[in-house]
Amino acid sequence: MGMAIPPNTAQADRLKDRIEILSVELLEQQRPLVTRLRRLARSLHLEFGWHYLLDLSWILSQVGNTRSASSAPLRILDAGAGTGLIQWYLAEQGAEVISVDRMSRAHLPLRFRQRFRVQGLRKQDLAPTRQVFQNNWKGAGKLQVKLVNQLKELSSLANLHRSAGKVFIYNQDLRNLADIPDNSIDVVVSVSALEHNPPEDLPLVRAELLRVLRPGGALLATLCAAEQQDWFHQPSQGWCYTDASLRRLFALAEDVPSNYDRYAELFQALRGCEELRKNLARFYYRSGEGGMPWGVWDPKYQPVGVCKTKAG
Numbered sequence: 488m489g490m491a492i493p494p495n496t497a498q499a500d501r502l503k504d505r506i507e508i509l510s511v512e513l514l515e516q517q518r519p520l521v522t523r524l525r526r527l528a529r530s531l532h533l534e535f536g537w538h539y540l541l542d543l544s545w546i547l548s549q550v551g552n553t554r555s556a557s558s559a560p561l562r563i564l565d566a567g568a569g570t571g572l573i574q575w576y577l578a579e580q581g582a583e584v585i586s587v588d589r590m591s592r593a594h595l596p597l598r599f600r601q602r603f604r605v606q607g608l609r610k611q612d613l614a615p616t617r618q619v620f621q622n623n624w625k626g627a628g629k630l631q632v633k634l635v636n637q638l639k640e641l642s643s644l645a646n647l648h649r650s651a652g653k654v655f656i657y658n659q660d661l662r663n664l665a666d667i668p669d670n671s672i673d674v675v676v677s678v679s680a681l682e683h684n685p686p687e688d689l690p691l692v693r694a695e696l697l698r699v700l701r702p703g704g705a706l707l708a709t710l711c712a713a714e715q716q717d718w719f720h721q722p723s724q725g726w727c728y729t730d731a732s733l734r735r736l737f738a739l740a741e742d743v744p745s746n747y748d749r750y751a752e753l754f755q756a757l758r759g760c761e762e763l764r765k766n767l768a769r770f771y772y773r774s775g776e777g778g779m780p781w782g783v784w785d786p787k788y789q790p791v792g793v794c795k796t797k798a799g
């Protein structure tokens with residue numbers, strides 16, 4: 488499948504295992520992609536996690552180098568997808584995305600359903616559209632707020648554009664993807680999701696993701712990096728991992744390349760990144776939870792990408 492995702496010409500056709508702390512230089516290197524991501528997010532009323540532009544551009548620049556095993560659309564599993572941007576971007580580019588999250592998206596807002604071809608993987612994974620309409624009126628809350636939300640949804644119905652690709656909603660824990668056959672997925676992507684699992688669960692999750700991946704396919708995941716030892720970032724409820732832990736948890740060989748030797752230098756550049764600081768999402772300012780409590784720019788960790796390919 489030819490995706491409008493810039494291939495990273497520095498890489499060979501087949502992706503190679505590696506660990507890469509995400510440099511803020513990605514923002515410039517992937518500028519056209521970054522601009523498209525911002526535009527899509529705005530049109531979907533989605534806000535970004537503070538480092539997500541790095542995560543998304545790193546993952547998508549690798550996906551641009553992968554091909555479907557057949558002439559069929561690229562089949563991508565988004566692990567811990569929520570309603571996050573990458574699945575919508577990939578569907579717009581023509582991919583078939585299986586969107587997995589243990590949080591139910593059965594009542595997915597109408598704006599996503601209208602713009603993208605969305606289906607439940609199982610019947611119970613996606614409630615009928617009319618139920619979403621009805622639910623918008625139910626429950627507590629000010630009538631005015633409900634009215635504004637409903638109008639927002641209705642205005643999205645005027646958008647006649649439909650994605651080339653498709654998103655299958657699958658409300659399921661990543662430790663057990665019982666409805667997905669072995670070797671059926673070209674690429675697994677995961678944006679800032681796996682760190683929300685206790686370390687002892689990660690090998691189970693990894694094994695399940697590799698089971699569904701076709702031989703030669705790649706798992707591209709972003710997590711949080713730690714320099715000296717693993718630690719738990721309470722406000723975002725996420726684990727930060729050392730290079731050694733990532734090697735163990737993802738079963739990566741000792742000689743797999745990593746840029747952890749540049750940890751301090753990359754962190755300094757991240758802390759000084761004006762573009763990310765100035766574009767902090769509004770939700771951070773409203774809460775002491777999350778990656779940037781109360782919107783005070785003070786990164787406590789940096790994002791790291793892991794690429795793990797399946798032998799074959």
Ligand SMILES: C[S@@+](CC[C@H](N)C(=O)[O-])C[C@H]1O[C@@H](n2cnc3c(N)ncnc32)[C@H](O)[C@@H]1O
Nearest residue numbers: 567568569571588589590659660661678680683
């Ligand atoms: C910080 S959110 C990121 C969501 C999305 N990737 C994005 O880009 O906005 C992490 C998500 O991962 C999901 N998640 C984490 N571990 C999971 C697991 N074991 N099974 C299913 N979902 C999981 C959570 O439910 C949550 O929705």
